[in-house]
Amino acid sequence: LGKLLAERWPDYDPASLAYAVRYILPLVQIPPRGIWGQGGQATWTTVESWLGRPVATETAPDFLVPRYLAAFGPASVMDMQNWSGLTRLSEVFDRLRPQLRPFRNDAGVELFDLPEAPRPDPETPAPPRFFPEYDNLFLGHADRTRIVPPGRGSRYVAGYAFTVDGVFRGVWKFRRTNDVTTLLIDSFDPLSPAEEASLLDEAHGLVAFAEPDTAHDIQFTKIS
Structure with a gap:
């Protein structure tokens, strides 16, 4: 992309031109990249080209x-x-x-x-969930105290986090060895047997989705 842009603007650095396009123009990443479990260089096109209609010019x-x-x-x-x-x-x-x-x-x-938005009872239990990096659950608010208790380091928030009853309780990661994929669940504080049991159901589903062709293992540890 940078080389093609430099043909039109030869006085500018090709890499800078490519960065400007990627960060200023509305783009979408298209197949064959952006597919789960496949690596490779990203392929981009404009939103207008992909959707087949012009982008709105309203700025408000x-x-x-x-x-x-x-x-x-x-x-x-x-x-x-x-x-x-x-x-x-x-x-x-x-x-x-x-x-x-x-x-x-x-x-x-x-x-x-919104006036019609659902407003469940404050005591409604929230199921355990595993989140990817930079999930909007954590980045959607400036005030994160509703899900991130005081003392939970902000350095973890952008990582692979998990919640129990809607509260940030720790982080997770995959460890792959030979034909076995282990999901490591690292908690900030001890989990009760009931909490571990609820996490196990969600954990098995996560590993089966992410690594369907390997044997699975789940391990609980505590962040030191």
């Missing part, structure tokens, strides 16, 4: 706020700014306020949600 983020809240609400203005990288969103939320439902958390911070 009004349409983005409801879509963000549909995934991450209730959330604050700062939460969305942290997630999106956009600034000055308070005026957008104020403009959309008649269409949103406001709340206040225990700290008095104003939160917003």
Whole structure:
């Protein structure tokens, strides 16, 4: 890509031109790359080419706020700014306020949600889950205290994390030796027998999905 761009702009560094295209233009990664379990150099095309229609030119983020809240609400203005990288969103939320439902958390911070969004009972149990790197569950809010207890190092948050009852409890990784794939589950604090049992069901499903052609093993350890 850089070489082709340099033919048109020969006075610029080819690598810099390629980076500019990748980070500024709306692109999509297409097959044969971006396929689970297969490596190789990424293949890109423009969103317009892939979808067969032009990209909208509207720059006001009004349409983005409801879509963000549909995934991450209730959330604050700062939460969305942290997630999106956009600034000055308070005026957008104020403009959309008649269409949103406001709340206040225990700290008095104003939160917003969609009026029709589900609001389950606070005591509703959340099933255990294993998350990939940089999952939006952790990156979708500036305030992560609802899932990340105090003292849990932020260096772990962007990694392969797992939750029990909706709370960040540790990290996981695969270890592959010969024909055996071991899922290592490292917890910050001891897991109860019931918690381990609930994680095992989810863990076997994860390994079967990620490594279907190998024998499986599950091991629990504690982060030292």
